[in-house]
Amino acid sequence: MADPTSPHPGTSALRVYPHDLETRVDRKESLVEDAYRALKASILDGTLPAGYQAVEHRIADQLNMSRTPVHEAVIRLQHEGLVRVLPRRGVQVLPISAIDMVEVYQVLVAMEGMAAMLLAQHPERAEASIRMMEDATNQMERALKGEDLRGWARADDQFHRVLVSECGNQRLAKMAATMVDQAQRARTVTLQFRQLPHASVQEHRVIISAIRAGDTLGARTAAEAHRTRASGEIIKAIERL
Amino acid sequence: MADPTSPHPGTSALRVYPHDLETRVDRKESLVEDAYRALKASILDGTLPAGYQAVEHRIADQLNMSRTPVHEAVIRLQHEGLVRVLPRRGVQVLPISAIDMVEVYQVLVAMEGMAAMLLAQHPERAEASIRMMEDATNQMERALKGEDLRGWARADDQFHRVLVSECGNQRLAKMAATMVDQAQRARTVTLQFRQLPHASVQEHRVIISAIRAGDTLGARTAAEAHRTRASGEIIKAIERL
DNA sequence: AAATGTTATCTGGTATGCAAGAGCGCATAA
DNA sequence: TTATGCGCTCTTGCATACCAGATAACATTT
Structure with missing residues (x-):
């Protein structure tokens, strides 16, 4: 000063x-x-x-x-x-390497899959959380229409943070949040180089409806598939840097 | 002093x-x-x-x-x-509550499932690690025959620590190790009140052979099933305290 | 005797002080 | 001019000092 x-x-x-x-x-x-x-x-x-x-x-x-x-x-x-x-x-x-992101997303696949499964086990209890995830997803859709990449990223983060923080397992929530942090950072860096990510909105809706239906296996599979696919895109984007 | x-x-x-x-x-x-x-x-x-x-x-x-x-x-x-x-x-x-163990084992199911899958993706690279897991499992069997509960627990721990530490994902390894610590502590407390855990040896062998065969889905399923079953036993034991 | 108010003490959180080691620059010599 | 060696500085890790606040005990009053 x-x-x-x-x-x-x-x-x-x-x-x-x-x-x-x-x-x-x-x-x-x-x-x-x-x-x-x-x-x-x-x-x-x-x-x-x-x-x-x-x-x-x-x-x-x-x-x-x-x-x-x-x-x-x-x-x-x-x-x-x-x-x-x-x-x-x-x-x-520290810089973000492709290897880091491979690791982060592998952990997220495992943890968010479990989180989705846990939520689907008690859909009625989780209704408030499901609403929050729906809101976040709707906001992603709006942001996409306005080509607001920052807004889209913020809403997508929100979806994933709710998913893990509301699953009922505090340890899982805390660890997964740390991984989401790193994913968020990687995305901030790569956002400008990416295509508009249209697939996410639909995939989120699949996760939400499986949870609401109490379809534990379906919710898990959908959450895993979503992160697995997103993983590939982020890692390609990072490797381009 | x-x-x-x-x-x-x-x-x-x-x-x-x-x-x-x-x-x-x-x-x-x-x-x-x-x-x-x-x-x-x-x-x-x-x-x-x-x-x-x-x-x-x-x-x-x-x-x-x-x-x-x-x-x-x-x-x-x-x-x-x-x-x-x-x-x-x-x-x-802090005391160990049944709720804590539910959380710990849920995380372990997710992470060890992923770890087993990752190992199974490259069975040849993982041969040394697989050997370590085999050794640990053999030692569990010997300890069971001698009714050496402490020795069994130590070898079982060893198996699970190798599984996560050798999976190639350092973040996953570190987080899972923290959870294994807690599980170990809970078991130390409950060991005296439990039956001889014969199922574990066989389940470990299933995990090992799936990894060696490159059966990613099978390895994951076996690892998950193993921790899920063990979870139930530990939690019942804790609730008895 | 019981209840309440006051004060002394104890604790964790924070600030500051101290020391050891590694890097960098300067000086000296070839 | 270049290379080498010595020493200064700068930084972290650890120790010590300080402070605010809460608790608990004691005294005083009813």
Whole structure:
């Protein structure tokens, strides 16, 4: 702040967007949580691009806190595979490789398949969740018509986040959410290079109706097929980069 | 150390086994890692039973380090669902509920099913891993004949850890390992109340031969069926407690 | 004796201080 | 001019210090 002209290449990216980071800190739960959310959000939406590198102390200054909570948040992000700390080099935002996405989507196929199955086991209990997934899907359709790729991606994310967070299994929900984060980030990067993804809307509807019908196997199969197909597209897109 | 007779109820359990904790600290990677491993191992094998409660500072004393690394390790364990920190009460080892095990086994069904499928996609590449699983299964059989329940459990664990760690997907491996940890802990508690589990050996062999035959769907189905059945038994055993 | 208010203490979260090691640059020598 | 070696700096990991808030015990009053 005292030196807004500092031209160090390693720190410029953070200095360019100080407001973005600070405004993301609103919750008062704990500073570690604040730092975690702020950094993660910035990484996921591309504000902090792959390869971006910064030192804990500087991040702490940006977020108006000491190194301690930043340190813990960074370690958490490292465990999730979003950053790595290079000894005596600083924290580095990891690039997304095709191999990473293969892994992420394999996990998502397994977990969302299970989540869809669990929801289908109690369709009546899950009605509110199903409605949310329907809303998200409808919004995807609207966004597609308006060729609003960002809006489509946001709604698609919403569908998948509801699917796993409402399945009733908190452990599954939490792990799958971490994978969805990574998928979201990959998509943010590749979005501009892709065709309009028309198939998703229909596939989501198949999943929804199987869940509502209590067709556990059908719901699972549909969820798996959807992620498997999407997986191929994303990975091709990443390989083109 | 200076006060081996301290009778505080909240700290006695740790004081009783100082050697157990300290001898687990051998790696020199980082103190956080040391603390994490020591605490986790003690929780998994029952040295620190559910309900056990201690204060970070005291744990740090036991492990001959400061609070900082202990604090970080505890937070990690909390994320994994093994402990929780009660504000101004200390760190508490969580009990294992039937609901927890339902969740854990649902995740394992999904992930080990996927892992078996991935292995079956490249049986030749996986030959070394398959051998390890065979060894583990043979050892289970021997342990059963000798009615060595502990030995059986150890070998069974080994089988499942190899299955997920060798599947080629590191994210899946890491997440599944966390779930296997919890399953292991639950089994340690319930082992004494169970019948000799004869079915497992045969089921493992089915999984192995499907993988070796490159039968992806069969491997997946067999792995799922195995965990699904075992799930029922463990959960019944826990509910009896 | 019981209930309530006050205060001392204890804990986790956070900040700051300290040390060790690796990289980078500069100086010196060939 | 180039290569090599020494030392300074910079960064993380760990230790220590500090603080706010909640609990629990004690005292006081009814």
